[in-house]
Amino acid sequence: MGMPExxxxxxxxxxxxxxxxxxxxxLIYSIAMSTEDKVVLEDMINKLSQEADTMLDxxxxxxxxHQKELLVGYKKLLQNTLDAVDRRLEGI
Numbered sequence: 001m002g003m004p005e006x007x008x009x010x011x012x013x014x015x016x017x018x019x020x021x022x023x024x025x026x027l028i029y030s031i032a033m034s035t036e037d038k039v040v041l042e043d044m045i046n047k048l049s050q051e052a053d054t055m056l057d058x059x060x061x062x063x064x065x066h067q068k069e070l071l072v073g074y075k076k077l078l079q080n081t082l083d084a085v086d087r088r089l090e091g092i
Contacts (some may be wrong), residue, residue: 021048024045
């Protein structure tokens, strides 16, 4: 099985996630909608980003022989979410 992620790889991944989250936050605040909706969306982005970090950290810290199947399962969960977003985009 593969090696656990090094701390530098983890930091790089976190940096990339933070850039994506910041871009989405900037977009939210550039769109005309209520301040309440903007705050709720920003809070959800923060939670999603934190949950992704936590999930990857937990998977990285478990027995190596289980990491691949968990990562594949997590990827499938995320892919299903992306597929749902794609279906919504097709309707716009």
